[in-house]
Amino acid sequence: MQSHHRSEILLAAVLSSAAGFVDAVGFIHLGGYFVSFMSGNSTRGGTALAQGNWLGFTLAFGLVAAFLIGVVSASILRRMVPSRKRMAVLLYVSAALVCAVVLFDLGLGGWLAPAIMALAMGAENVIFERDGEVSIGLTYMTGTLVKMGQHLATALTGGQRWLWLRYGLLWLSLTAGSIIGGFAYLTLNLNALWIAVAVLVLAVLINGRISWHSPGAPEVSGGS
Numbered sequence: 001m002q003s004h005h006r007s008e009i010l011l012a013a014v015l016s017s018a019a020g021f022v023d024a025v026g027f028i029h030l031g032g033y034f035v036s037f038m039s040g041n042s043t044r045g046g047t048a049l050a051q052g053n054w055l056g057f058t059l060a061f062g063l064v065a066a067f068l069i070g071v072v073s074a075s076i077l078r079r080m081v082p083s084r085k086r087m088a089v090l091l092y093v094s095a096a097l098v099c100a101v102v103l104f105d106l107g108l109g110g111w112l113a114p115a116i117m118a119l120a121m122g123a124e125n126v127i128f129e130r131d132g133e134v135s136i137g138l139t140y141m142t143g144t145l146v147k148m149g150q151h152l153a154t155a156l157t158g159g160q161r162w163l164w165l166r167y168g169l170l171w172l173s174l175t176a177g178s179i180i181g182g183f184a185y186l187t188l189n190l191n192a193l194w195i196a197v198a199v200l201v202l203a204v205l206i207n208g209r210i211s212w213h214s215p216g217a218p219e220v221s222g223g224s
Contacts, residue, residue, distance in 0.1 A: 020174035036067070089123060090207055097116075
């Protein structure tokens with residue numbers, strides 16, 4: 001994250017808030033399973049198997065598979081498009097969430113809508129990529145909190161004072177998104193996802209502004 005511009009950190013914060021929102025909606029809807037936190041699903045799937053709960057096992061690892069498909073498909077998309085790679089993935093994530101909520105509204109969602117939500121969250125993690133590796137994780141915060149703690153330690157021992165704030169902003173954004181998503185689901189059910197779609201539209205606009213003001217940035221040529 002140190003090499004990213006402030007505008008990119010803002011974009012990452014907006015996307016993390018959307019991820020927290022979607023994960024909270026999925027968590028309540030599925031009764032305690034996640035659409036973006038795959039460590040949690042892996043643990044839940046393992047304990048479900050130990051307890052002989054085959055439905056829970058299938059659900060947990062089905063979501064893991066959907067998330068992985070999202071990562072793979074978004075990575076292939078980045079390789080296929082010649083430019084505006086980040087924008088292409090943003091639009092892919094947005095389209096997937098629209099598909100999930102439309103299926104729900106048509107009464108065709110069932111387990112398919114949560115699977116598409118997990119796919120969208122997997123794809124979202126490919127938005128920030130450099131040299132074939134994710135440069136900013138958007139839907140999981142354990143590593144982010146570790147880096148935040150490390151930079152806090154650096155600041156307290158005379159090093160760079162404010163770099164930890166970048167990591168803190170991501171964590172705070174995801175947490176705030178999850179709180180809002182929880183309340184929104186209690187009112188709107190899966191239709192709350194329209195709010196997440198609106199946030200992603202905002203992210204598309206922010207990314208367009210970044211690209212417009214930095215036409216030679218790596219994202220345009222395919223580096224990030």
